[in-house]
Amino acid sequence: MALIIVIIAALLLVAFTLLRRRSPAVLRHIEAFERLSHAIGLAVENGTRLHISLGRGNLFTARGASALAGLAMLRRLAERTSVSDRPPIVTSGDASLSILSQDTLQAGYKAAGAEEQYRATTGRLTGLTPFSYAAGTIPVTRDENVSANVVLGDFGAEAALLAEAADRENTHLIAASDNLSAQSVLYAAAQDPLIGEELFASGAYVGAGPSHEASLHVQDVLRWLIIIVILIGALLRFVGASF
Amino acid sequence: MRYLTAAIAIASGSIVLFGYLYPLDALIQLRVMLTNWAVIVAAMAVLVGVANLVLVHIDKIRRTEKNSIYGVLLIVSLLFTFGAGLVLGPNSQVVRVAIDAIIVPVEASLMAILAVTLVYASIRLLRRRTDVMTVIFLVVAILFLIAVMPTPAGPIPGDFLLLQFLHMFSDGGARGLLIGIALGALLTSLRVLFGIDRPYGGN
Secondary structure, eight states, rough: OOOHHHHHHHHHHHHHHHHHHHHHOOOOOOOHHHHHHHHHHHHHHHHHHHEEETTTOOOTTHHHHHHHHHHHHHHHHHTTTTTTOOEEEEEESSSSHHHHHHHHHHHHHHTTTTTGGGOOGEEOOOSHHHHHHHHHHHHHHHHHEEEEEEEEHHHEHHHHHHHHHHHHTTTTEEESSSHHHHHHHHHHOOEEEEEEGGGGGHHHHOOOOHHHHHHHHHHHHHHHHHHHHHHHHHHHTTTTTTO | OOHHHHHHHHHHHHHHHHHHHOHHHHHHHHHHHHHHHHHHHHHHHHHHHHHHHHHHHHHHHHTTTTTHHHHHHHHHHHHHHHHHHHHHOOSSHHHHIIIIIIIHHHHHHHHHHHHHHHHHHHHHHHOOOHHHOOOOOOOOHHHHHHHHSTTEEEEEEEEHHHHHHHHHHHHHHHHHHHHHHHHHHHHHHHHHHSSOOOOOTTT
């Protein structure tokens, strides 16, 4: 069954990617991404920084997917802020993710033709446990001339501390997590929380390419399939059918 | 070079995925071997990450940036605990004291601050966003707290029914969110597996 879902998803992804190359998708309006776009422009003009926090998503666990989504977004943000005097700072709570964030930053600058702007110290490992990560990340928001924070990845309830630090410094905050606890605390603490799978839509909204837009369509198709299966299952159970 | 890294990543990912889906002996052995290699690489990545952290703080100290004194404290503490762990072993009394008497209480304090932060954030929530969802969020949170909080007179009458009622919605909502997240994770992983997204090798 799992293999069938993977194959269907893979085929749909390829098909929709080819389709999206010919005609770009029209995405629904999400306030947080609008504000992010505005914040990027403002950071470049003001000479301030973006702070991107990728969370603690270990790439060897199921949580790694949120980290990969964060890296895809980072790549685009690095390209878009490459003209800025102050490069964005990326913090993470997992060592492998930290190395990948440096690599992604470098790739973003290279793609924008500004590789000399890259500094290895802008991709940082700030802590290996949830609270040490939060404690190591808060000073970045406070001391590094940051005007906007993008908190995107696997976090726990400690994300509220990051949101509070951003609020205290009067900086903009866009936050998304794959963790339900983090989503609920961010809903209460962040200005622009992204709920549920909106985390995985970030690439499409920052223009990461047709495959990201195609992913959203595949998710919609699969979601409807799941809804239909759930309804049929409920109906069958209601009429007393056993399966 | 970038094609080679992509080929290695795609091949490794495919082997691990099919090792889960088709538990054949050869695939399982390959999967276990690749996972073991990944664990060793991840352990080395921690050392690289820590070295990077030290470099960041040395740079801050050199430039006499604001709050760079904390950088000095971090480097001294790091050298001390790393040295003690290396010489005495990770289970020695000295290293245990560093963990039990410093790291654990500090993290517990942060947990306490988190509780206060959340209460404060909830109070400010209506000022930040005034919409139907915010009101529902706050009402549900307050009802849930009323249902679970201990009182001197014992449980509140009807707390079980209230919790059942709230769980009916919250469980359904949580499952919906988790299905969405799982689909997002699946598609993100497939993009990496197909080499469309390559967060490695400087591509």
